[in-house]
Every structure is written in structure tokens, then in C-alpha cells.
Amino acid sequence: MAPNDSTTTGTTAGGSVGRRKAARYIVPVAVAGVAAATIGLVPALASSGDPELPKIGAQELIEKIAASDTQRLSGTMRISTDLGIPSLGGLAGAFTGGEGGPGGRGGASADPKDRMTELVSGTHTLRVAADGPDKQRLSILDDAAEYSLIRNGDQVWAYDSKSDTAYHATADGAGKDAGHRSGKRSVPEGVPTTPKALAEQVLEAAGPTTSVTVDGTAQVAGRDAYRLVVKPKQSGSTIGSATIAVDAENGVPLKFTLLPSSGGKAIVDAGFTKVDFAKPDASLFTFTPAKGTEVTEAQEDEDGGKAGRSDGTKGLEGLEGLVPGAGQLGAGDQGVKGARVIGEGWSAVAEFKVPGAAGLPGKASEEAPAEARQFLDALGDKVSGKFGSGTVFKTRVVNTLMTDDGRVYVGAVTKEKLVEVANGAS
The missing domain is CATH 3.30.310 (TATA-Binding Protein)
Structure with missing residues (x-):
């Protein structure tokens, strides 16, 4: 199908997406923090042909994404990230004291803030599922192990099968081990892990300095999709373009590819290899630690949790791409004060x-x-x-x-x- 030539500067239903600033700056004194705030991503998937679809304008396609009310899905994704930084494997040990440091058995930890940063580099396979705004599951699959982050109502569990350790938090912030307060957040903030979450961040930043076009069609995970291409109009940015494959039927972003302005390999490729929009099995959202599993409870701050409460919902922005609104809980301002x-x-x-x-x-x-x-x-x-x-x-x-x-x-x-x-x- 020939590419559509319609363009927009980033307006969407309900007003200009440029009115909201999505750019958030983080001081990279530990540059891994910057990387962690830009992760959650997945590799380009081979297209099985360009389907013939009715033409659609960029404005209409953006509105289709914004209006998507898909509440249920399950599927498999692949994540590939190349931020151009050295591998982080072992760096955490340099700062925490290695095997003897905190974190459970042999230094292992099921705490999401420790594990989700694995997505900063390399290629990963994920399984995701969602059933409404209160039930989500994301699993990182390893060769012989699995790490899962599960939310069911106000209960948040994480489990690492390799170390047989679990992490538990409640959405009301009631850390049950008040005797051991570390002031650490229970889950990392701002970690998008699906094409939808990534697409929303890019479209929120679109404005007069952005070109948005529809560039033909594609097939992703067996679904017909339109290709929405977002490019900076200005020079000097490290970003060359972002391409979002949008499901032609329901408006759900199925794939996200971020290319650098310098050319070469994609910075981020995020996409489904399999996806199903039927109701997932309820058992996916339940978790009970087995006998012998080491369980860590979320901890509040030394001041009683008033400043930076560990409520188990911080970082669920990473699950927002599964269903609308999931990441609004605990979403905070990450801007730098006085900038x-x-x-x-x-x-x-x-x-x-x-x-x-x-x-x-x-x-x-x-x-x-x-x-x-x-x-x-x-x-x-x-x-x-x-x-x-x-x-x-x-x-x-x-x-x-x-x-x-x-x-x-x-x-x-x-x-x-x-x-x-x-x-x-x-």
C-alpha cells in the first residue's frame, strides 16, 4: 500500500498533545538511572507483507490511539535495547557490595526496582497479560527461569523463580515490616514496557517541532496495522524517528521502533510476536508463595512514608501500556527542581x-x-x-x-x- 502523505504537528482528540510535556530530565550522576528511565522496550519484528487498508490521516490515527479502550489482552513480546552504554551486569554488585550485599539469598532480589533495570540492554522475551485496570502481569523469561511482576487489585507481587524469592506490596502503602525502613521506593518509576506506553510518551511530546505522518501499513503478530512515523523537525536531537505500528482494528500500538539521528541500529525496538485480545485466564493474576520461598515486604521511609511512600504502585507505569490508566497510580513529577x-x-x-x-x-x-x-x-x-x-x-x-x-x-x-x-x- 502506498504511504499516506497526510501530516500533523501532534494534535489529538481533546486538544494538542503538545500541551503536555513528556520530556523529563534526570541527573545522570549514576548514568544507569538515565538508562532505567528510558527502558522497557522490544525488537523489530519481521513484516509478513503490507496489507491493503483504507487510507487514514495522521491526525485520525493519533485520535484512534487515544480513543482505544482495549481492557484485555495477553501475548508475548520481545525486547531489544541498545542505549550505547556498557553492560550493567555486575555493576549493581559494585555499588551494593556484591554477593554479600542486601537483597536476599546470595544477593538475589525479587524487588522490581532491582530487576526491571535488566531491560536497559540486550534482548529479552516478555509475557504480558491484562484484564481491566486492576489486573496486570508482566514476566521476563530467561533460559531456565522466570521473573514475574503481578498486580491484582491492591496487591502487588513479584517472584523470581531462579532464587525462589518474592516481593510483596500493597497499594495503600502499608509496608508490613516497619522495623526495617530503608527509604527505598518499592518499584522503579517511569519504566515503560509495552509499545503502547512508549507510543504515548512520544505522542505526548509531539508539537510544532514534530512531524507526524502515516507511512504505509504492516503486519505485526498477525494483525493488520498502520505505520505512524514521528520525526523531529529540529537539528541537534539524538532522536531520528519513532515508528509506531497501530492495530487497524482497535488502535492498540503493537510495535515501537526508535531510531537514532546518527543512523545505525535501532535504540529501541518493541513489539508483540503474539497477541490475543480475549479475556486472560484469571489464574494469571493470582500468586501465593510456596513454602520455603523467601518473601520481602515493601518498606516505608524513615519518616513514616510521607515523603516517597513505598506503596507498590510506583513503577506500574510499566504496566500502563497493557490497559489505560494503570500507570496513573503513583505517577509523579520526575522533573529536576530548579531546572x-x-x-x-x-x-x-x-x-x-x-x-x-x-x-x-x-x-x-x-x-x-x-x-x-x-x-x-x-x-x-x-x-x-x-x-x-x-x-x-x-x-x-x-x-x-x-x-x-x-x-x-x-x-x-x-x-x-x-x-x-x-x-x-x-
């Missing part, structure tokens, strides 16, 4: 000052464990200009310039753009 945004759209850069952070990149590298130093050195490039000197920590998506006097510039822009912005702000 000044320079520019707009895809080339926007956040500038802020880190108190007491003068010389931080160098100091952090000197004091970090050997594996962490290797990780930081692989990410950092020394740069200088009117702003002075500093270090650019780079991934294929988010780059950060930390100056030697403690200023930070961060955005989904190239290293050259960061230096240009820092020079102009000096």
Missing part, C-alpha cells in the same frame, strides 16, 4: 546547578569501585569552551554535560549541542 529549560521541543536542554558538586565527575570516578570507574570512564568525554571545562556523559539517547564548577546540562541532544548550549548560557 531552567533552554530551547524547546526535541532540542530542549535542562540546565541546573548541583549543590556542592564542583569537580563531581572527577571526584566520583576517583572514589568509585573499579567496575564503576570503568563504567564512568567509558561514558565520559572531556570537553571545554566558554563555559570552562567539564565531562559529557553519553548514551545514544540522553547526554549530560557536567561542568567542573557543578553546572549540569542534560537533554536528548548531541554532545555538540550540549556544548553549544553551555557556551551560550555562560
